Amino acid sequence: MKILAIMGCRKDGNTSEIVKYFESKMKSLGEVNLEYLYLSDYPIDFCVGCHNCIFIGEDKCPHYDAVRGIENKILSSDGIILASPGYMFSVTGIMKNFLDHVAYNCHRPKYFGKKIYLISSCTKWQEKTVFGPMEAWTSAAGFKLSGKTYVDMLPLPFNDKELNMRRGKLDKAALGFWSDLKTQAELKPVMGNIIVFHVFRTLCKIAPNILRADYHYFKEIKAYDKNSKWYVPARISFFSHRFATFMEKKMEKEITKLIDIEKLNGETQVYKNKL
Ligand SMILES: Cc1cc2nc3c(=O)[nH]c(=O)nc-3n(C[C@H](O)[C@H](O)[C@H](O)COP(=O)(O)O)c2cc1C
Numbered sequence: 001m002k003i004l005a006i007m008g009c010r011k012d013g014n015t016s017e018i019v020k021y022f023e024s025k026m027k028s029l030g031e032v033n034l035e036y037l038y039l040s041d042y043p044i045d046f047c048v049g050c051h052n053c054i055f056i057g058e059d060k061c062p063h064y065d066a067v068r069g070i071e072n073k074i075l076s077s078d079g080i081i082l083a084s085p086g087y088m089f090s091v092t093g094i095m096k097n098f099l100d101h102v103a104y105n106c107h108r109p110k111y112f113g114k115k116i117y118l119i120s121s122c123t124k125w126q127e128k129t130v131f132g133p134m135e136a137w138t139s140a141a142g143f144k145l146s147g148k149t150y151v152d153m154l155p156l157p158f159n160d161k162e163l164n165m166r167r168g169k170l171d172k173a174a175l176g177f178w179s180d181l182k183t184q185a186e187l188k189p190v191m192g193n194i195i196v197f198h199v200f201r202t203l204c205k206i207a208p209n210i211l212r213a214d215y216h217y218f219k220e221i222k223a224y225d226k227n228s229k230w231y232v233p234a235r236i237s238f239f240s241h242r243f244a245t246f247m248e249k250k251m252e253k254e255i256t257k258l259i260d261i262e263k264l265n266g267e268t269q270v271y272k273n274k275l
Pocket of ligand 1: 010012016085086088089090122126153
């Protein structure tokens with residue numbers, strides 16, 4: 001089994017220690033080939049906010065070569081680990097910069113069904129805000145979130161009881177990820193994911209000349225066909241589909257009310273309103 005661990009942390013710190021323990025537990029369960037991808041070894045300049053990836057195409061990002069290298073590794077792996085310690089109640093800067101560069105996947109997801117596990121070295125007070133950005137990307141980019149685990153590591157020597165508690169937590173986590181990787185599951189998007197599909201599909205229809213890359217993507221996946229329910233075939237209940245379709249119509253009306261259609265029709269660039 002090929003696993004890629006994307007590490008937004010230093011190489012000799014607590015997060016690395018946690019992921020290495022997690023790896024050893026997984027290896028005790030069966031054949032695992034885990035590659036560590038330290039983001040510090042793959043320097044990507046800061047996202048400059050040009051929006052090219054979102055509106056025109058990811059290949060128009062000034063840092064595309066570096067980003068593509070990592071994305072290709074993700075695509076060729078069976079499972080992904082995303083790891084970051086908690087710094088200032090968030091992910092590290094290097095992890096956030098990576099997430100900014102792959103954020104366009106939230107508009108045009110491609111990692112359907114790929115299993116991902118989130119790991120952090122942080123306290124319980126940081127858990128929600130550290131996992132927040134990683135979880136947002138994971139969910140919108142199409143991954144299946146297998147689980148997430150944080151371990152609090154004080155910079156003081158723990159006694160055996162405390163160390164064993166942390167090991168036990170990671171043993172359980174590794175077993176969960178391992179079992180999930182072994183299972184072939186049907187795609188079952190949650191309501192939020194279904195609504196996001198409908199929202200972006202409508203936005204592109206309203207402004208195909210501005211949201212060019214998204215519109216192209218939605219057309220390619222035949223999202224405007226009558227029977228289309230989601231990006232790819234998935235189990236979606238009749239109720240969820242009807243509700244999301246209702247919300248889409250409602251939203252289309254609301255957004256159309258906000259727009260100057262004449263200006264919209266003449267525009268082909270990323271648009272910025274002037275106040
Ligand atoms: C720049 C920086 C910011 C941090 N911010 C927080 C914080 O906001 N809250 C907290 O409880 N710990 C904070 N910490 C402590 C780390 O979360 C903790 O030491 C973690 O285990 C570090 O993991 P690492 O060794 O993989 O870098 C911070 C540490 C650093 C270096």
